[in-house]
Amino acid sequence: MPDILIQENLMVRMQEDIKRALQKPEAQRHWVMVIDTRKCVGCNACTVSCVAENKLPPGIVYRPVLEQEIGTYPNVGKRFMPRPCMQCDNPPCVPVCPVNATWKRDDGIVAIDYEACIGCRYCITACPYSARTFDTGHTYSEGTPEQMQYELEPNFEYGREWPRDEGSPIGNVRKCHFCLHRLNEGELPACVTTCIGMANYFGDVNDSDSIVAALIASPNAIRLKEEMGTEPSVYYLV
Amino acid sequence: MKKLAWPVAIILFLVGLVGVYQRLTLGHTGANYGSYVPWGLWVAAYIYFIGLSAGAFLLSALVYVFQIKLLKPVGKLALFTALSTLVAAMFSIWMDLGHPERAWEMIFRTNFGSMMGWMIWLYSAYFVLLLVELWFAMRRDMAVCADEPGFKGKLCSFLTFGKKDVSDASAQKDMKTLRILGSVGIPLAIAFHGGVGALFGVVGARPYWNSGITPIAFLIGALASGGALFTFVAAFWGPNRGSEQHKQIISFLGKIVIGLLLFDLLLEWAEYSTSLYAAIPAHTEGLNLILFGNYWWVFWIIHLLLGAVVPILLIIFAGKNINAVATAGALIAVTFLSVRLNIVIPALAVEELEGLKNAFTGPGLSFSYFPSSMEWLFFLWTVSVAGLIFLLGYSLLPLVSQKKEVA
Structure with a gap:
């Protein structure tokens, strides 16, 4: 087989990219996600895998897939825009927090301290992408005779166990964190590994050999609401 | 009006207590605000x-x-x-x-x-x-x-x-x-x-x-x-x-x-x-x-x-x-x-963002908002609290000096 046809598996390459990035100090890596909307078929597998990975309760969503119709009949098309948290470099949600419970990490991820968040929801109003949701404490087995054990199982956000009892993250604002707990173990975010069309790319933009660094240099790479000056870390290929 | 104020405030207080009870037992699950309309x-x-x-x-x-x-x-x-x-x-x-x-x-x-x-x-x-x-x-x-x-x-x-x-x-x-x-x-x-x-x-x-x-x-x-x-x-x-x-x-x-x-x-x-x-x-x-x-x-x-x-x-x-x-x-x-x-x-x-409304559904993921009964009841309770504080203050403290009372 000619060399040019031998391609490395994309997932393997991205995993190697993040392993390389993890060897550097946190401040020297900057996580970036690139979503190829031309490859997205709108299957919502990423949304579902995110719900499963982070054990999201009803009403909490980190990565909905927006369906947008283009054109008028008979010339119509559909565009699918998965919308994770943009992990903005200039995040409007951070300065408004009255108790410093949300901040920009050195690796680019906007994190929330569930134990400090008072649940005032000011950050939700400040986010131009509606990327933050409020955990009001609903359960899937509401109105049924028995609360299912799976609902009480802990999630592992931010690298620790959060069982679903009375306390946090119930009453907190929650958002996508690029599966930080997985990243720190050298694994890709759940949405990236689950995408059936391999429409997601992930890596360290500070590493010029990473696939994301190459992709965002293309003229069809855009970011949402550039005019807001938020400098998102999520790019779309259109 | 002055005579009506006490009974009205007390009734509001008692009715509003239902909202207080709901807020304390149901938390925010009884509210209609949520993620897209986070403030109500x-x-x-x-x-x-x-x-x-x-x-x-x-x-x-x-x-x-x-x-x-x-x-x-x-x-x-x-x-x-x-x-x-x-x-x-x-x-x-x-x-x-x-x-x-x-x-x-x-x-x-x-x-x-x-x-x-x-x-x-x-x-x-x-x-x-x-x-x-x-x-x-x-x-x-x-x-x-x-x-x-x-x-x-x-x-x-x-x-x-x-x-x-x-x-x-x-x-x-x-x-x-x-x-x-x-x-x-x-x-x-x-x-x-x-x-x-x-x-x-x-x-x-x-x-x-x-x-x-x-x-x-x-x-x-x-x-x-x-x-x-x-x-x-x-x-x-x-x-x-x-x-x-x-x-x-x-x-x-x-x-x-x-x-x-x-x-x-x-x-x-x-x-x-x-x-x-x-x-x-x-x-x-x-x-x-x-x-x-x-x-x-x-x-x-x-x-x-x-x-x-x-x-x-x-x-x-x-x-x-x-x-x-x-x-x-x-x-x-x-x-x-x-x-x-x-x-x-x-x-x-x-x-x-266009398409957010229908992208995912669940409690709180809605762009239309009308306060729930819990929200209204709790609000009435807060109104009654203001009213009762005022009425109590009025009857117990010298908020007005009526030395030359006419009416």
């Missing part, structure tokens, strides 16, 4: 109450700072109205938090880069100032009533904290202190309430809020609504009801309130008309909801007709009639909740 009736009620408080307080400055003699008999009433509504505001916003037990974190780990961080400190400072000012305003009268028999006398005696000098010299000293406190209070109340306006104004993601007029409109709205509530209160609970002096006070307050209301409407017009003319969708989506959305009647009927046209006509054509002015004040004060709701909700009830 309780946040609107909070800015409504603090507006009433700041407005009533700033009018008290007419007495204690600008020494307008005519209003002196109702100065303490203004201060106490400000205090009662400020307490209701606290309950409203406290129970709105996802973690009310962490409210103290706002003091211990304040982010002064956040307008909300400033809010908690300004609220507290304003609250303390209000209490101190009220004490100086009532001290001499409390010293007098300390001699009365029964509980009222004992309470007055205790609250003087031993300062029982009733001489004119001591009263003059109190007035001097009040002038200083009031002078500090004016910028403080403006910073507190204007700061909460700025809390909304600085949010770039919500173009409807993100305007330099927002904090100013908050203040003028506070003066109009707080002034209106105070006018209503002074009309029924003011000293020497029916006397010529009382009539003068009420008709004077009525005129001030209408002036403030007209100014508020002018700001509203400026904001709405410039945005609508430019017709940038992100700016007009919220305004279109206000003017032509499902809840169009909140703006046109409740705010404009009942909250502006009717009271303005009442004061123009019956400005000397105490009952007419009181009705106008009550109408403005009550309907101003619609103005506060129309600030908070429409900015949030619009999709920030």
Whole structure:
């Protein structure tokens, strides 16, 4: 087989990219996600895998897939825009927090301290992408005779166990964190590994050999609401 | 009216307890606000109450700072109205938090880069100032009533904290202190309430809020609504009801309130008309909801007709009639909740990204909002708390001096 046809598996390459990035100090890596909307078929597998990975309760969503119709009949098309948290470099949600419970990490991820968040929801109003949701404490087995054990199982956000009892993250604002707990173990975010069309790319933009660094240099790479000056870390290929 | 107030307040309190119970047992699952419309009736009620408080307080400055003699008999009433509504505001916003037990974190780990961080400190400072000012305003009268028999006398005696000098010299000293406190209070109340306006104004993601007029409109709205509530209160609970002096006070307050209301409407017009003319969708989506959305009647009927046209006509054509002015004040004060709701909700009830509405469903993932029964009941409870605090204060403290009672 000619060399040019031998391609490395994309997932393997991205995993190697993040392993390389993890060897550097946190401040020297900057996580970036690139979503190829031309490859997205709108299957919502990423949304579902995110719900499963982070054990999201009803009403909490980190990565909905927006369906947008283009054109008028008979010339119509559909565009699918998965919308994770943009992990903005200039995040409007951070300065408004009255108790410093949300901040920009050195690796680019906007994190929330569930134990400090008072649940005032000011950050939700400040986010131009509606990327933050409020955990009001609903359960899937509401109105049924028995609360299912799976609902009480802990999630592992931010690298620790959060069982679903009375306390946090119930009453907190929650958002996508690029599966930080997985990243720190050298694994890709759940949405990236689950995408059936391999429409997601992930890596360290500070590493010029990473696939994301190459992709965002293309003229069809855009970011949402550039005019807001938020400098998102999520790019779309259109 | 005065006779009706107690039973109404007690009934509201009891009915509202259902909402309190639901909030404490169901948490936020019983509420209709959520992720896309994260702030609802309780946040609107909070800015409504603090507006009433700041407005009533700033009018008290007419007495204690600008020494307008005519209003002196109702100065303490203004201060106490400000205090009662400020307490209701606290309950409203406290129970709105996802973690009310962490409210103290706002003091211990304040982010002064956040307008909300400033809010908690300004609220507290304003609250303390209000209490101190009220004490100086009532001290001499409390010293007098300390001699009365029964509980009222004992309470007055205790609250003087031993300062029982009733001489004119001591009263003059109190007035001097009040002038200083009031002078500090004016910028403080403006910073507190204007700061909460700025809390909304600085949010770039919500173009409807993100305007330099927002904090100013908050203040003028506070003066109009707080002034209106105070006018209503002074009309029924003011000293020497029916006397010529009382009539003068009420008709004077009525005129001030209408002036403030007209100014508020002018700001509203400026904001709405410039945005609508430019017709940038992100700016007009919220305004279109206000003017032509499902809840169009909140703006046109409740705010404009009942909250502006009717009271303005009442004061123009019956400005000397105490009952007419009181009705106008009550109408403005009550309907101003619609103005506060129309600030908070429409900015949030619009999709920030096309397709979000149908992308994922679940509780709280909706762009249409109407308060749930729990939210309404809890709100009624907070109203009753303000009412009961006022009524208790009125019957136990020397808020008015009725030495020359006529009516």
